[in-house]
Amino acid sequence: MSPEFELLSFKNVEYTYPCSQHPAVQNLTLRIPKHQRCAIIGRNGCGKTTLFRLANGLYRPKRGRIEWQGKPLNYDRKSLNQLRQKVGLVFQNPEQQLVATTVEEDISYGLCNLGLPESEIAQRVQQTLLDFDLLNLADAPINYLSLGQKKRVSIADVMVLQPQLLLLDEPTAYLDPKQVQNFRTTLEKVHSRGTTILLATHNLDFVEAWADWVFVMDSGEIVLEGTPETVFNQSQQIQELGLGVPLIVTALNAIQDELTLNQLTPLSAEQLQKIRQRIRQL
Numbered sequence: 001m002s003p004e005f006e007l008l009s010f011k012n013v014e015y016t017y018p019c020s021q022h023p024a025v026q027n028l029t030l031r032i033p034k035h036q037r038c039a040i041i042g043r044n045g046c047g048k049t050t051l052f053r054l055a056n057g058l059y060r061p062k063r064g065r066i067e068w069q070g071k072p073l074n075y076d077r078k079s080l081n082q083l084r085q086k087v088g089l090v091f092q093n094p095e096q097q098l099v100a101t102t103v104e105e106d107i108s109y110g111l112c113n114l115g116l117p118e119s120e121i122a123q124r125v126q127q128t129l130l131d132f133d134l135l136n137l138a139d140a141p142i143n144y145l146s147l148g149q150k151k152r153v154s155i156a157d158v159m160v161l162q163p164q165l166l167l168l169d170e171p172t173a174y175l176d177p178k179q180v181q182n183f184r185t186t187l188e189k190v191h192s193r194g195t196t197i198l199l200a201t202h203n204l205d206f207v208e209a210w211a212d213w214v215f216v217m218d219s220g221e222i223v224l225e226g227t228p229e230t231v232f233n234q235s236q237q238i239q240e241l242g243l244g245v246p247l248i249v250t251a252l253n254a255i256q257d258e259l260t261l262n263q264l265t266p267l268s269a270e271q272l273q274k275i276r277q278r279i280r281q282l
């Protein structure tokens with residue numbers, strides 16, 4: 001992939017936590033393609049959060065290189081501030097991210113830190129409140145919000161900075177099905193503005209339905225990547241990694257078995273693909 005098609009790339013990256021004997025990520029190589037909906041899956045502790053923290057410069061690799069559009073990251077304060085405007089990170093737990101008293105104050109916080117003119121701050125905050133359906137909550141105290149609302153505010157906090165790459169750590173954790181659906185609508189808005197998205201999740205049904213590209217991580221490195229169809233068709237490897245498969249894949253496999261058992265013609269690869277695409281659009 002040439003640099004014009006990739007935003008951020010990792011090349012043989014290794015990182016070990018200060019008090020740890022073993023690397024949390026090692027030989028980590030991946031390229032995040034521009035304008036794609038990307039998902040990263042892998043069992044607990046495989047290194048997804050560490051990858052995100054390396055991606056926005058919170059951690060510095062011990063070995064290897066991380067590049068933004070083909071240029072290695074610099075770790076001086078000014079370069080990191082610039083990087084964090086381009087790479088927005090939304091933490092798993094919104095409580096870790098929300099800092100102000102009200103929703104509006106929280107969304108303006110990052111812009112105030114950039115020292116932008118007041119008129120521009122006000123305009124961008126209003127637009128973001130509108131975009132994320134938060135206008136009626138603008139003056140609400142953060143403490144009064146539901147977890148789903150807090151998640152929406154934490155994404156708005158990052159999106160107001162207009163990042164090119166949005167990193168979301170476990171965004172659907174603790175959300176009920178309706179909130180997951182609302183969250184997907186929010187993500188579509190973000191993606192339609194040209195923002196590349198990389199999210200880490202254990203929700204494989206969400207990945208199957210939403211992602212264009214899937215990275216599978218194990219023991220600190222990427223072991224498989226491709227479209228959801230390519231990745232989840234490797235069901236044996238996925239199962240061996242302790243990940244299970246999306247419900248739709250299990251259901252389609254069961255239908256194929258039933259057809260074969262009854263000496264009927266199984267669905268063709270093309271028909272299976274069409275069914276999966278139709279379900280993605282629901």
Ligand SMILES: Nc1ncnc2c1ncn2[C@@H]1O[C@H](COP(=O)(O)OP(=O)(O)OP(=O)(O)O)[C@@H](O)[C@H]1O
Nearest residue numbers: 017019020024042043044045046047048049050051
């Ligand atoms: N602050 C820390 N100090 C020492 N080791 C850590 C620290 N944070 C994470 N680790 C270790 O680094 C490895 C990768 O952890 P990480 O949080 O990146 O995994 P993860 O894939 O995000 O896990 P999960 O799916 O449970 O969120 C794990 O072995 C973990 O125990």
